[in-house]
């Protein structure tokens with residue numbers, strides 16, 4: 001039987017909580033036929049590993065933004081390929097650096113080459129209640145993601161007080177006066193938006209994306225074998241927080257075993273994880289290739305064991 005696949009595009013700055021809500025959405029929709037297109041910025045598909053599950057079908061597009069000319073054809077092809085599968089829902093998680101200003105142009109291209117039309121339900125933009133007000137001052141991407149969304153989801157409201165949430169809401173309204181706004185804490189939120197057509201909350205006209213190969217932040221990944229003491233790794237990660245937009249990966253710790261590491265600004269989060277062959281951490285640099293030297297010297301000082309850095 002042929003069904004109309006409901007299509008949602010998830011956007012939001014690095015570490016704003018897209019994967020956290022997507023995992024919850026997948027739980028809420030258990031039993032439905034679901035596809036995911038996962039776009040990671042670095043070479044390693046960390047989110048893909050977190051989301052992988054027998055019930056969903058996933059395609060990963062890594063090493064850049066799906067809105068950038070470097071990857072948008074891959075995105076169009078993935079949409080066309082997945083349109084053959086009669087999913088009930090298709091979620092596209094774009095990378096935190098993704099500027100979705102040209103999303104309509106891409107969906108139009110996909111419409112031309114796909115077997116079936118998607119029922120596009122809207123762009124969801126994740127807004128980090130703790131870090132957004134600072135990010136939006138410096139990062140055009142954060143502004144564009146909001147301008148072109150239909151639903152803004154304020155995340156991490158468990159970590160922000162009422163006054164902060166009010167300020168964030170006001171700033172969202174200044175950028176996008178018509179989008180719907182919801183709040184979320186650790187993926188808990190009102191999911192009834194799934195029954196709505198969010199595209200009625202369209203604000204901005206399509207425009208060129210700001211994503212390009214030239215302005216793509218540097219990403220680098222670190223690997224080590226064996227184990228590391230948590231306190232040492234923590235000191236290492238803390239020393240790098242001013243210079244990295246985001247650090248994430250899976251590490252084997254001496255006492256705690258395999259652990260998922262998430263660093264967003266000053267916040268370092270540790271969660272138990274499945275096992276891997278070796279420990280790997282992806283760094284998305286605020287300071288370009290200069291981060292390489294800092295990673296080397298800080299690792300020497302704080303941890304001191306063998307590791308390798310890869311592009």
Ligand SMILES: Nc1nc2c(ncn2[C@@H]2O[C@H](COP(=O)(O)OP(=O)(O)OP(=O)(O)O)[C@@H](O)[C@H]2O)c(=O)[nH]1
Pocket residue numbers: 012013014015016017018019020021047095096097126155156157158159184185186187246248262263264269
């Ligand atoms: N306390 C709290 N932490 C959250 C919330 N949402 C996300 N986080 C944490 O924030 C970090 C980043 O969350 P992700 O869901 O991976 O963010 P993301 O937008 O997918 O990240 P990128 O794909 O790297 O851009 C993780 O440590 C999450 O556990 C929330 O509502 N409350």
